[in-house]
Amino acid sequence: MLRRQIESILKFLNSLGSKKKCYICGKTFDHFSKLRGGSKGKSQFRKKLDMVGSDIDNFRCMYCGCHDRERHLFMFFDKLGLWRNIKDSVILHFAPERHLARRLDSESPSKYVKADLHPKNEDVERMDATILPYNEDKFDFIIANHVLEHIPDYGKALREFFRVLKPGGIGIFQTPYSKLLQNNFEDEGIDSDELRLFFHGQKNHVRTFGYNQFLSELETVGFDVQVKKHDECFDAHAAYLYGVNSKEDLILAVKRVS
């Protein structure tokens, strides 16, 4: 009871501020909620690697509950005009974020499949990204935002995504990465929640991606990789105001037209 009262007082005080603005719901407030205590709780290993992933200090919006990675995708979609490509297109969306799903739906795609290995809602299909139940060349868009770091055989998932995308189709496979690592880092010995949290940043992450290896694997699979840098798309204040990670590039994986 007391805890709930304190929480509602803190929420009220937060609502009085105006330093931050949610890009999705448009409301202003003092700060976004942190994830797991924010960067103070980050392991030394992750700090040394200068990991680029969620903005854990500016994570959740107190009003609409969106998280930073979802906000960042909205910003990139607006900036690059990607919403226009959604109309009449065929979309596969893994681990669909609530606000992004609603917006994609509102843009009138001809078919929109929401999928997850462990779906929690009825409108999300149970699907394993490494064995997609589709023929070749079916989708115009595949979105799997921060999904690959959960998949043990992520190379197989990338090959499946490539197979079912139409030539010229776009994949968005954002994942946490380190630009210091040349290669991915994973090891079978990292087999407990505690170790995965320390090395991979979350109990259910199975690796830490090295930026270069990730990009070159996308190319090996057959994608043309287009990197859109945050700083080239948005002004210097945007990351602070909207609570997103200015170091996170948007990586578009476009299926080559052969």
Ligand SMILES: [Zn+2]
């Ligand atoms: Zn919001």
